[in-house]
Amino acid sequence: MGKKPTNWRLWGKVAVVAIVAVGGPAFTAWLSPSEEEIRAKYNPDLRRRSIEGKAQREQEFDEFVTRLKEYSKSDKPIWIVVKEEEERMKKKAIADAKTREREAEARKAEMRREALHPTPAEQPKSSSWFSWGGK
Numbered sequence: 001m002g003k004k005p006t007n008w009r010l011w012g013k014v015a016v017v018a019i020v021a022v023g024g025p026a027f028t029a030w031l032s033p034s035e036e037e038i039r040a041k042y043n044p045d046l047r048r049r050s051i052e053g054k055a056q057r058e059q060e061f062d063e064f065v066t067r068l069k070e071y072s073k074s075d076k077p078i079w080i081v082v083k084e085e086e087e088r089m090k091k092k093a094i095a096d097a098k099t100r101e102r103e104a105e106a107r108k109a110e111m112r113r114e115a116l117h118p119t120p121a122e123q124p125k126s127s128s129w130f131s132w133g134g135k
Contacts, residue, residue, distance in 0.1 A: 039051075
């Protein structure tokens with residue numbers, strides 16, 4: 001038996017699929033503008049605000065990814081872990097608000113006591129009850 005002929009039609013199809021599979025995403029990446037090119041088309045005010053907020057957005061994203069990594073360590077589903085974390089943060093915020101309220105009340109009470117009973121340094125230094133000049 002002789003050698004089997006090469007199936008050029010099959011290899012042509014394989015080549016087309018390879019070109020589409022590799023070239024399609026490469027062509028899309030080549031056509032898509034970069035972030036800097038998009039920003040260059042903004043008006044100056046919008047460009048300034050975008051640049052100013054970039055660091056904050058990156059920090060928020062990093063914190064989000066860190067929290068997701070922390071949540072994924074649990075055996076529970078992530079939505080349950082997130083809900084538990086939200087409840088914990090809510091309780092902490094309520095406790096902090098109560099603490100601040102108590103501190104404010106304590107400051108008010110201290111101010112009232114000082115207003116009613118001045119310290120010796122704040123009392124007038126008069127030699128007589130009727131002297132206005134304090135001499």
